[in-house]
Amino acid sequence: xxxxxxxxxxxxxxxxxxxxxxxxxxxxxxxxxxxxxxxxxxxxxxxxxxxxxxxxxxxxxxxxxxxxxxxxxxxxxxxxxxxxxxxxxxxxxxxxxxxxxxxxxxxxxxxxxxxxxxxxxxxxxxxxxxxxxxxxxxxxxxxxxxxxxxxxxxxxxxxxxxxxxxxxxxxxxxxxxxxxxxxxxxxxxxxxxxxxxxxxxxxxxxxxxxxxxxxxxxxxxxxxxxxxxxxxxxxxxxxxxxxxxxxxxxxxxxxxxxxxxxxxxxxxxxxxxxxxxxxxxxxxxxxxxxxxxxxxxxxxxxxxxxxxxxxxxxxxxxxxxxxxxxxxxxxxxxxxxxxxxxxxxxxxxxxxxxxxxxxxxxxxxxxxxxxxxxxxxxxxxxxxxx
Amino acid sequence: xxxxxxxxxxxxxxxxxxxxxxxxxxxxxxxxxxxxxxxxxxxxxxxxxxxxxxxxxxxxxxxxxxxxxxxxxxxxxxxxxxxxxxxxxxxxxxxxxxxxxxxxxxxxxxxxxxxxxxxxxxxxxxxxxxxxxxxxxxxxxxx
Numbered sequence: 001x002x003x004x005x006x007x008x009x010x011x012x013x014x015x016x017x018x019x020x021x022x023x024x025x026x027x028x029x030x031x032x033x034x035x036x037x038x039x040x041x042x043x044x045x046x047x048x049x050x051x052x053x054x055x056x057x058x059x060x061x062x063x064x065x066x067x068x069x070x071x072x073x074x075x076x077x078x079x080x081x082x083x084x085x086x087x088x089x090x091x092x093x094x095x096x097x098x099x100x101x102x103x104x105x106x107x108x109x110x111x112x113x114x115x116x117x118x119x120x121x122x123x124x125x126x127x128x129x130x131x132x133x134x135x136x137x138x139x140x141x142x143x144x145x146x147x148x149x150x151x152x153x154x155x156x157x158x159x160x161x162x163x164x165x166x167x168x169x170x171x172x173x174x175x176x177x178x179x180x181x182x183x184x185x186x187x188x189x190x191x192x193x194x195x196x197x198x199x200x201x202x203x204x205x206x207x208x209x210x211x212x213x214x215x216x217x218x219x220x221x222x223x224x225x226x227x228x229x230x231x232x233x234x235x236x237x238x239x240x241x242x243x244x245x246x247x248x249x250x251x252x253x254x255x256x257x258x259x260x261x262x263x264x265x266x267x268x269x270x271x272x273x274x275x276x277x278x279x280x281x282x283x284x285x286x287x288x289x290x291x292x293x294x295x296x297x298x299x300x301x302x303x304x305x306x307x308x309x310x311x312x313x314x315x316x317x318x319x320x321x322x323x324x325x326x327x328x329x330x331x332x333x334x335x336x337x338x339x340x341x342x343x344x345x346x347x348x349x350x351x352x353x354x355x356x357x358x359x360x361x362x363x364x365x366x367x368x369x370x371x372x373x374x375x376x377x378x379x380x381x382x383x384x385x386x
Numbered sequence: 387x388x389x390x391x392x393x394x395x396x397x398x399x400x401x402x403x404x405x406x407x408x409x410x411x412x413x414x415x416x417x418x419x420x421x422x423x424x425x426x427x428x429x430x431x432x433x434x435x436x437x438x439x440x441x442x443x444x445x446x447x448x449x450x451x452x453x454x455x456x457x458x459x460x461x462x463x464x465x466x467x468x469x470x471x472x473x474x475x476x477x478x479x480x481x482x483x484x485x486x487x488x489x490x491x492x493x494x495x496x497x498x499x500x501x502x503x504x505x506x507x508x509x510x511x512x513x514x515x516x517x518x519x520x521x522x523x524x525x526x527x528x529x
Contacts, residue, residue, distance in 0.1 A: 078477070081473070081477055082473055085438075085442070085473070088438060088442075088443065089443065089446060092439075092443045095439065102391045103391045105391050105392050105393055105397065105398075106391040106392065108401060109392050109397075109401075112401070112404065112405075112408075114435065115408055117434075117435050117438065117439075118431045118432060118434050118435035119431065119434075121434035121435060121437070121438050122430060122431050122434040125434055126430070128477060128480070129480055132480035132481045132485065132486050132495075133485075133486025133487075133488075133494060133495065134480040134485040134486045135486075136485075137426055137427075137430055138423050138426040139421065139422050139423040139426050139427050139430075140421035140422070140423075143415075143418050143421035143422045144415070144421070144422045144423075144427050144430075146414075147411050147412075147414045147415035147418065147422055148411065148415070148427075148431065149411070150407060150408065150410055150411025150414060151408045151411035151412060151415070152408075152411075153407055153408075153411075154403075154404045154405065154406065154407030154408025154409070154410070154411060155404060155408055156404070157400050157403050157404035157407055158400055158401045158403075158404030158405060158408075159404070160400055160404075161392070161396055161397045161398075161399065161400020161401055161403075161404065162392040162397055162400070162401070163392075164396065164400075165392075165394070165396075166390065185462070186462065190462075194466050194469070194470075197470070198469070198470055198473055201470065201474070201506070202473070202474070202477060205502075205506065218497070219497070219499075219502035219503075219505070219506060220477075220478045220481060220497075220499060220502060220503075221497070222481060222486075222494065222495055223493065223494065223495075223496070224496055224497065227493050227496045228492075228493030228496075229493065232493075233493040233494070234491055234493050234494075235491070235494070236491070237490040237491050239490040240488070240490050240491065
C-alpha cells in the first residue's frame with residue numbers, strides 16, 4: 001500500500017529544501033548528541049550521589065561540583081527542547097519513506113528510532129514537568145527518568161552507528177549542492193540561527209536560578225535563589241514533612257549512636273553553644289536551582305570525636321531525620337565526607353537561627369552534596385564501621 | 387528518494403552495543419517496577435512519540451500553509467515569531483498555570499509567570515514587527 005501521491009510529492013518537495021537535507025540533520029544531530037551526553041553524565045552523577053556505591057565514594061570537594069553539574073543538567077535539558085524539535089523537523093519527511101525498509105539492517109535501524117524518538121521526547125517532557133513540580137503521571141519521576149535515559153542513550157549509540165558515515169559525508173562534501181530556499185522559507189544558516197536564538201531565549205530566562213548574573217532576566221525560573229525563608233529556597237516545608245511538633249518539642253535530643261565508644265546526647269541549646277564553625281556552602285537541587293548561604297554549625301567529625309571515635313576508611317554515618325516517612329528521611333555520609341570539617345550539623349543560616357522550614361533544630365549541610373541528601377530536622381547520627 | 391541500508395562493522399558494533407545499553411535500561415525499569423509502573427510508563431513513552439509525530443509536526447505544517455498568504459517580507463519573521471511563541475508557551479505552560487504550587491512551600495514557583503510570558507511574547511512580536519518593517523524598507527524581496 002503506497003502512500004497517497006500528494007503525500008509523496010510533498011515529502012520529496014520538502015526533502016529538496018536545505019532545512020531537511022542531510023547536512024542540517026547532521027549538524028543538529030551532533031549538537032543534540034553533545035547535549036544528551038552532558039545530560040546523561042550529569043544525571044548519572046546525581047544518581048550515584050543518591051544511590052551510593054561502595055567502590056566509588058563521592059568526595060566532598062570541589063564544594064560546588066554538584067551545583068555546577070545539576071545546573072548544567074537542567075540548563076542543557078531546557079536548551080535541548082528547541083534543538084530536538086528542530087532535529088525532528090529536519091528529518092520528519094523521512095518518516096514517510098517508501099518502502100519503509102529495504103532489508104534487515106535497515107529494519108533494525110528504523111526499529112531503534114522508536115525508543116530514540118519516544119525516549120528523547122519523554123525525557124525532555126518529564127524533566128520540564130518535574131522542575132515545574134507538575135506530576136501528571138503515576139510513576140515515580142526519578143526512577144522513570146533514569147531508566148528511560150539508559151534506553152534512549154542505547155538507541156542513540158545505535159543511531160550514531162547507522163548515521164555516522166552519512167553525516168561525515170554530508171559535512172565534508174565541499175560545495176554540497178542544495179536548492180536555494182524558497183522566498184519566505186529558511187536556508188540552513190537561518191534555520192540553525194533560529195534554533196540558536198530559541199535555545200538562547202530559553203536559557204537566559206531560566207538559568208538565573210543558579211547563575212547569579214542572569215537573575216534579573218529570570219522570567220521563567222521555577223526558583224529564585226534569593227526567594228525563600230531566610231533568603232534561601234525550600235523544597236519541602238516542615239508542614240509537608242509532618243515534623244512541626246517533633247521539631248519544636250523541648251525534650252528534643254540529638255543522639256550519636258551505633259558503633260560508638262560512648263553515646264552522645266545533646267539538647268538543642270548545647271548544640272547551639274557547640275556550633276562555632278562557619279562556612280559558605282551552596283545548597284543545590286537536582287532540579288537545577290542552587291543558592292549560596294552562610295551556615296554555622298558543629299562539624300560531624302567533632303560529634304564523632306565526642307563519641308570517642310576515630311574516623312577511619314570504614315566509617316559511615318547515617319543521618320536520621322525526625323520525619324516519620326519519606327524517601328529522603330535519612331541519608332548517608334561516607335568516610336571522605338565525614339572527615340571534611342565543613343560537613344556539619346547546622347543550627348544557623350545567614351546569621352539567624354535556622355528556620356523550621358530549613359530544618360530546625362539542626363540540619364545536615366555538607367560540601368558537594370545533592371540538596372535532598374542535606375537531611376533536615378536531624379535527631380540521630382548512626383555510626384557504622386565496616 | 388534515495389535509501390541507503392546501513393552496513394559495515396561499525397554499524398553492527400554500535401547496534402549491538404546500543405541494544406545492550408537499551409536492554410540494561412529496560413531490565414532496570416522492569417526490576418524497579420514498583421516505582422517505574424511499566425504500564426503507565428509505556429503509555430507516556432509511546433504518547434511522547436505520537437504527540438510529536440501526529441500533533442507537533444503536523445501543526446507546524448498547518449502553520450506554514452496558513453501563513454502562505456502573507457506578503458513575502460512578513461512571511462519569514464511571522465513564521466519564526468509563531469515558532470518561538472509556541473515553544474515558549476509550551477515549555478512554560480506548567481509554571482504559568484502553577485500546577486506545582488503548594489501553599490506550604492511559597493518559595494517554589496514564586497514569580498508571576500503569566501505576566502512574564504506575556505512580556506516575553508510582546509518582545510518577540512516587537513522584534514517580528516521591526517524585522518517586517520526593515521525588510522519592507524530594503525525594498526527588495528528577501529532571499
